[in-house]
Amino acid sequence: MLLTRLITAIRPAFLLRILAVTYAIVVATAAQAAAPTADELDSIFAARGIVYQQEDDGGSGGNPTIEEDATIYEGILLFQQRLNENNAASFKAVGDLVTAASYDDARDKAETVSGATGYNPGRFNLEGRWKYRSDSRTGFTLHTSYGQEYAYRSTGYGFGISQSLNEESTQLSADFQFYDDTVRMIRYDGSKETDEPRDTATGAFSLTQTLSPVSLMNLSWVYSRQRGMLATSFNSVLFDNGERDFEVLPDERVRNTVSVRYKHAIGEDSVQLGLSHYQDSWELDGQAFEARYFYRLNDGQLTLEPSYRFYTQTATEYFSEQFSAPQNYQTSDSDLGHFDGHSAGLVLSYRKAGWLTKEPSNYDIGFNMYRRSDDLNFYWLTLGWYTAL
Template structure:
């Protein structure tokens, strides 16, 4: 009996001790996010070129865009984080202004018009929720996104699951998203009343203008069917620590799109139709016509090599292909250089090239008997180079304060992008991360 009582006491002690350790682990487990973090991101973007799709592949592509975004990440408890991402973008565009080039003086594809389509606001808000398991080896997330501008509205939902194992040296993930978009069918001004096209809110009357070239301008324009576009994406990720100084990752993504994939206000000029002009602006023969479905596949990988405490190499490669005939290669290298315990420099380079879509036709090369055609140089064959440079400031103790928020980091970056067509662009970005005391 004494042995039995002793066994019971020992067993009870072991169980109580184990339970106490579990409770202590639960009490003292590290939170996924210790405190609320706020990121403010802003950028200034400008571009130029001579192949505007709005004017049929010829004309000014000048555009400027200013954005501002707040990202607020809030810990709901030890395991759950709610993130709100809200931003607004304001742009002015010489290209889109020529949806109606006849509203202020002489019309010219290389000159901006001052009409309503010369600028717009884009707004977005995304909410995401992330849950991590007690051992931090399982991570689930969901999101809801809404964005809108003058002629476009989008709602998106998505989710992901990430699994870490092998002492967190290995990570696999899967993610999916669905976006439901709708367009306002905004056609080039001269086509809006042709052959059943919708009326024109600007009260444009072509009979008030002098047409030169082919004075018998009578486009065979058929309005587009439907205003919806649905996009479905699904992807896999794999990451592995290969060495204490080397980490690699692979990604595979699939995207399926259905619905309105043509841009309603992008003009096309046919080689077998005589040209008609008002001033120096050529009147549209038709608009861009593209298939109502598209399937995309992208596969890529990253390799990060920690050379020493001062220099890291971050490399990336991706191959892309779709059923419109485009295939592309992207390769990039970023070399963070830590110059002090708080300042890091970020020189970078990115190379890109792609083949042309099957439906790409430069100005006046498409035939009126073709089924699909576009003069959008984003779908043309081209090679591009991008050079970048950045600097970051990090203070893990967030000693600088603005009210109840400590400044944790500042990131400033500049990128210059050039295609072997006439297109070039530059962007300056700034990011500020604050943590709540």
């Protein structure tokens, strides 16, 4: 769901990469958490618009030496066509427009120094996917994608497998994604260096088990390994003498996330609870707790979904707001520092036929806010439409 797409980056280029990765993981997790059914292959059209606002509390939020306000406008279109009884193909397009001081400054300096052209001020990503479901409930998917933003280009591909067992009371799934990316080396001072590669391999494994007629549980593990240029090229660090230097981070990062979710029906309503633990090779640890309630009205046509999420993490050993001398590895990215975060949201969904199509459609509007202990605050508004074709 949308609340899990927490905005957790201070630089717009890094922010957009986080959003892209998080969106892919959320979509994969949502698919894995539900029992595979034949209608997963049905023809559908979905559209979603999102407005993100990041505020750094008058300049003191996150890293107080950097301006971190940002606004992002995002649009998502998804079209899926059923090909036959066992196959379907889909296409997804995502586009972002970005307004942020640090982003604009890096772009303007690069234009001045290198005369670079041909890059828009936001991001786009295109993805194609093929799905197969056998009569024995074995599933297989193939997907490929291409994305680009001002200082980053990404080419991705992957595949997934799934299987239902025990009369569909047990679902097993695995999804593998690989990205061959290129980082444009635009530095904070406007200098331009040779582009650097970044490779990412991710595996997501999930088990969903029906516990009773009114409850189920999902266990998942996401493993990711990155190599190459893992710093944000135009990030900088500040020294005690007032001078600045480039952000420098290790060229390898291994991440692990383990999560458990429990969902229980209460009459026509339901409640969902979740716990997750994150750990990586940069000595960053994070824990999250999430609670959702699905309140259904008007014979299920109307759904209210309030939610709350708490997140806490320790700082990587390479982080400091300010340094006394150059280090082998150094960053002032506040997303690699220590903070706690509280987020709350409400989504209103309404299912009705006849507004935009003759088929039953789902319309939703949601608002979420996320407040961090380092005085970075986030707000986002979403509008969505989903219909069968």
